[in-house]
Amino acid sequence: MPARAHAIVQHRATKPVLFALALLPLAWLVAGIVNHTLGPNPAETLIRSLGDWTLRFLCLTLAVTPLRQWTGLAALARLRRMLGLFTAFYAALHFCSYAVFDMGLVWGDIVRDVAKRPFILVGSAAFVLLLPLAATSFNRAIKWLGAARWQQLHRCVYAIALLAMLHFFWMRAGKRNFGEVAVYGAIIAALLGWRIFKVTRGARYFMKLGSHSAKG
Amino acid sequence: MLLPEDRGFVHPVASEITPRTVFESRRRWLAAMAAVSALGPRAAWPQAAAPKGAALPGSRSTVPGAITMEKPTPLGDATSYNNFYEFGTDKSDPAEHAHALKTRPWTVSVEGEVKKPGTFGIDDLLKLAPMEERVYRLRCVEGWSMVIPWVGYSLSELVRRVEPTGNAKYLQFVTLADRAQMPGLRSSVLDWPYVEGLRIDEAMHPLTLLTFGMYGQVLPNQNGAPLRLVVPWKYGFKSGKSLVKIRFVEQQPATSWSLAAPQEYGFYSNVNPNVDHPRWSQATERRLGEGDLFAKKRPTLMFNGYEAQVGQLYAGMDLKKHF
16 A cells, blocks of 8 residues: 555645645636525625634644644655645635625724634734744745754644644634634644654653663 | 517517627526535525515514614624524524424413412413514624514513513523533533523613514524524624513512623613723624625614613613623
């Protein structure tokens, strides 16, 4: 399996195909706007769908590293940047559609709304944190920052994931409608938990190594 | 003169005939749009087609304020975007699940501080007073609104017939909670059954409508069949659906939302642009069914535009305190 899977991931069509697939949700929503099939409250449907897709792309992005370590498919890493950028892309559309269709692009109202509604504040914070990551996604930025600092900056994605989950949880809390929140929460918990597990196991390994050498 | 429409001699002038290339390109464009629409999120809103119910006509109401001149929301929107948590918390859940609701036989028991308590069958209630059509604004606490032509009669017609005692200060409305018919009852979002209440002077106000139909038809199940309350100057959740019991009481009764979140929902819940919900502004609202994504929200009116009719009910009350 690894050789074949490796070939698929490495195939030169993989990235363009992934790119096209990632645009499908947007195409679906645009078709909905054109055809008036987004239901009686199209603005709400649009804003919420874009939020859902942001969260889905965030999960996919966070899944790349665990999947790579688990399967040994190093080539998966080359898809991570595109998925991350699509997360930022849908987050930006989510925020803009909120600003335009919910707030009528009145900045005073947006500021008051962000202050009034904790879930909007948390969502906005996640979006603002996402911006520097999207802005430093190209190779020159990595070189310019240095790999270590770049990686440190991009660890922000864990905070973003937690803020996004809180945003989603609070949004649904009004109706105590936690079914989907639990699903996304479990996925994000597993993806972040995997990393904690890797780090602490590594730490324990080094601690053991340290205590052995001290005795020795 | 009995001239036929087409006399056979009048032909279109050449300049009015659409050239073949133009209509063919239009056909291609239409085909392309059809292909795009096949991609669209149609499945998410399968009930856009309006349900067709039995006719229930009403004469045009003469109650002051009962007929707004605003354009009614399309029936398809009013029947596919509903808050009726007994059928699920998503707006599309009631249209999807409410068909299972059996609305006959149906009785409403009237009890408590009245001289003539009793149980009324739905057919008796339908004949109790003449049906009127009333076109009301409906403002949801969530910040959207519709305009709906309801059919029913003033609740006061029923209240008078049961003769409230001097102790009857409030009415409590109890709605159906039947696990066999209502999948949403599995959720713990509210305590069931859903209960609501009004002060007796609010209940006696002629605009408070005991409602059996909308758009000239009997109520679709998702809109609260076979009978519901409509209190147009209060947020929508004050208007209980699928009523089974009306209780006349001396103390202010419990209401479901104020039990679930007392700091967010008060007993009165009058539409008021100056008193925000703790978690969002109530200053504006989105009118649904206008089909335009870019339509600006409209300012919310005091008492939902019924201030002239109901303002005096609250004279001297601090509406920030009694939200």
